[in-house]
Amino acid sequence: MHLKIVTNPLPRIAIFTDDPGWHGKQLCRAFAARSCRADYVSLTACRLQVGDELPVVIPGFEQELPDAVFVRGVPGGSLEEVVFYLDVLHALKMLGVPVYNDGRAIERSVDKAMTSFLLQRAGISTPKTWVLREREQALAVVERELALGHYVISKPLFGSQGEGIRRLEKSTDLLWLTGSHGIYYLQRFIECDGDGYSDKRIFVINGKAVSGMRRRGTSWLNNVARGASCEAIELTEEVAELAVRAVAALRMDYAGVDIIRERDGRPTVIEVNSVPAWKGLQGACGVDIAGLLVDDLLQRHMYSIKAVA
Template structure:
């Protein structure tokens, strides 16, 4: 049986093309469409119109991007993902995992409650509330202000004094403030760990002259020292489990005191920089793990459908 895989993405690139090719090489029919193209339609058999598949449900959906849009538009797209899960279509990552990761305050909350080290963080509404946090916390050192919804280092700024706080219209009246992690540099560095289906695929160190060490900001990827890999793996696996993501990129920062701090979990991670320094086939790994998941689901469904004798135990593994 040829499996139908839908990849939700707004624009093609080398990594997305690699993902499409990876599924096709495994015998799948693949359609790539923006999530905005999937529609609720209660006249359809399943209540949804599936881009590229008509009335037929895809066997799985992989989300590469949700796409920019109004609050209403993004809410509708996430609703489509929730609906697909209701129809028992596997969605990697689920709407719930995406919601948890896109909202940095919820990510930090879950990471902290999982017992992982992460910088003190404060998320408030209104300029007066932000100024109150800054006046109190700046006595202990600088803060970092980030957009609540943002990626690739865009919109991040260091706050050294209350006057550095931007007006509310620049932040949609919502301020996410995190303790600045003191570390060696320049060059500055942090780590990105890529996790898929409960295992670490690969990791990289990112080094740059800017304290914001994203590849898109000019940082250069490299190999992670062997003595750090075990600790980074443990933290990354726990962080991904905390947000319940199927695959994710975890950003971990080395502090000047020798500790490691979990900064973010990305549910729609890019991996061009990582792929450039590793022999691991990241797109192929995602495809393999999804195929394995579908195989296991079909196997358990077949076992459950078999007639059973009275008192017979159904194997679960």
Template sequence: MRVAIFTDETGWHTRQIQQALRARGAEGRCVDLADCRIDTAASWHGLVIPGYGRELPDAALVRGIAGGSFEQVTVRLGVLHALRELGVPVYNDARAIERSVDKSMTSLLLHAAGIPMPPTWAMESPAQAQRLVTRESAAGRALVLKPLFGSQGKGLRRVGCVDGAHVPLPSLKAYGGLAYLQRYVESPGFDWRVLVVGGRAIAAMRRCSAHWIHNLKQGAKVEPAALTPELATLAERAAAALQMDYAGIDLLPGADGPLVLEVNGVAAWQGLQRVTPFPIARALVDDLLDRKLAAARAATGGARRA
């Protein structure tokens, strides 16, 4: 079996996946989606995936998609869409990545599924956004301004009533001209990251920090966390709402129970592995091969168009 590992950078995560694939008798080749192309003259399927000649991989696992222009990212996602349509199981596929990378769509789908989360707004009008911030501030509440496509805690700012003082909305130029705002929830010094694989929560950790941002890239420390039925069920519901094969779910303690903050469709797990007794990459690979690839082969009778 040949599995394409789509990533824009190689390192610890890709080595873990390749090792887990080798243990299953499969080959994992790292491929940058920026190096793939559509070429309808090259083969019956019209794709060129470096390292696969005129053939297609048996499966694909997405570890990263490089940023670029709207047109570049559209074509890269188009390659993933095409692979799915051609019968190649993609883990997570383009639809799931689109749902999770766009925080506004994530919020809409979580809300529609009845999953508890902080009140959330997304709007283009600076005047409307400023009125929202002023109204929330007058009620003694703060909001968190986030980049719509951001990750790792970068670019987060608190506005509204922050430490008893009013903080106005900044220029939205650095945020793509869009205000994505979530009501700020006071943290007890930690949040949870729960990893869901194949619809089942398999591991959890607490990310601890004196700062209100708890991402590891922002200096948070990790410690083991009990995967309680409450956390597991909520994380599984969140992953199901976005139809994810695997997902890192960020949750924060709330007054009435945990709240889902974000769903990560290309989740890193290096920090989580430190406090998890089993190899996470093996769990991902086993789910890809035993569930997703097996289902795809069963649906096609094990044959691919020649």
């Protein structure tokens, strides 16, 4: 366990992000309201120095490690860079610093293939998915699905906010089928019930669905970043339980779970995000998401560890 002599009267929190923005400000205010000081840090500026007294060096925390870390973003990059960023998160946790969400949770969710696999293994309804390397095999999958009357979604294995996603609807669309760094991630497109395009975003913290909204897209993409509108919904037991089960399957402290109700009435999980945005959700529902997240981190991870120590 990481032990140190506390010289600062206020617990210090590192918020890992490259773009603090609205969410970073919300978190800083929430920490300050609970007598904690939070500072933004980019994972790109951290380093490991194995053999030294302080094996993880974080700008602004050169003398002692933070009391806790809130992961608001993990930068993209080469495989080596991403592995290094995760190494920093893993090392901090092994040193006794609470990391929220931790590196393992980030790994499981940022990799869409593993997310799909774990959801299916847990018996959770999720779209039929293919992850493969050979283009000819990917083309054969899409051709077969189109012949059966299904559209196919092509996504980058790593990505968010709808970037790089295509819907393949007809044979001529096969010309646009490309892999992401040599890997094809394909999913059967799910037609939602009702008119237009919509899904539900459910926010789960510590095994409890705390808020939910319906997102209505101007196209089949329902991302708020792509112009989707948000409206509060009453959480049904069925949807809340499904979201909680999905987060438990990926073993996360908190997550945003995207759920579509299919034409046959079945709710299906299409994505689980370990670094979810909540501006649209908070605007629609009026729930202080940042406050709930900070309370969970402090009460369940930080103060409980200090009490034991």
